[in-house]
Amino acid sequence: MTARAAQRSPAVTRAQLFYGLFLIATLNGFVGMAARSVEGAGWAAAAFDLFGISAILWAALAAGLKILGEDDGTEPLRNGDVAIAILLLLAALLPVAPASAVALTAASLWAALTAAPGSPLRRAAIVFLAMTGAILWGRLLLAGLSRPLLDIDAIFVAGTLGVEHQGNMIWSAGGASRLIVAPGCSSMQGMSLAIVFWASVNQLFRVPFGWKAVCYCLAALAATVAINVLRIGAMLHWPEHQPAIHHGWGMHVAMWTTLAAVVAICLFGARREVFGSL
């Protein structure tokens, strides 16, 4: 390769570096959940359950990498990229999965702020930033603000069924049974995933950001909350089926219905770009 050619194509471009960094940080952020899933259910069952990681997150990872793959691969590294790379690799080497999620946040923020508007790097960074909300920040927010956030779910359920509630506790009609809305049952979990899917579709298909796109995001969030409220309400209404609805077939029905609703709403919102590009 001549000196001029070497100058034209750097050894590692920005897009290539962040492709590697995002992949490393995301998989290392997932691995804690995956390890627990394997430990609890065995390799085969864990693999069938996507290693305890939502299909939306796997799809978002694929979407983020696909977007980065669109880059023409000519932009050289800029000041600060190497420092971010070193920090991310050090975090990934730690045997603590959340450290990788923190590093992914820093790397995606840095990339989103420094890449050109509309560039593959910025679009991919937005997808990975949204993923950190589902992997880490949403859970921390729920733990830190558990009382108001869990109370909101209880208010919706109580309002829908016309029953009493106190904080995150809801009583059935007549007060015969009660339910406590725990973080695992909160709508926040599904909402963070809905945002990830919306961000992935909108960035992958280059949907222009505006009030229309935001409305479809809000619709996906509303559908997530509605399905979760119905599930909690069903547990309260049919206490004899509570275990099945909580962690048996009811959980799977709610999970798949939420997934279908979120996918349908986000794809409908981006139909012009999605189907126009096919």
Added chain:
Amino acid sequence: MKFSGRFRLILAAVLLLTLGVKLLWTRDAPGPDDALFAAKAEETLRAQGFRTERVVRRFATIVHGARGGCRLMVGDYPPNGMFAEPLEVESRGIGTMRFVWRGEAGAQAPKLLPLLEYYAKRELGRLGFHPPRRPILAVAANPACAGLALDWTALATLPR
């Protein structure tokens, strides 16, 4: 975008190393031991002359104590506060709930520090280390307990 063979090799090696470290090292960390908390709470109260009774709820085991006219209850309050309401319902008819953490009592449950400590210890637990936990005690007592200086030292730190 195309990747060189060298880039692919380095990426694969880093993934193998970082994921391998975590897969080999991390384990599911056991959660707080509800039974141990209840046993220690009973032991603490009995040592101070209380008769005790356990009330098992789906969310936690609560220990009630009685000594003369004094009646109280103590429960394990999770750092994220998700059982605040159920514990408050349990305390009805006894008295206002107060919270004891690291030997200090207050009307409001501490939040940030116990939560950070909980997550730090959970991650250490996943690495095979088992530092003791410092539970937040939710305590409700009737007015007859007002003159008693209750000692919660034995419950300040638990192995799990």
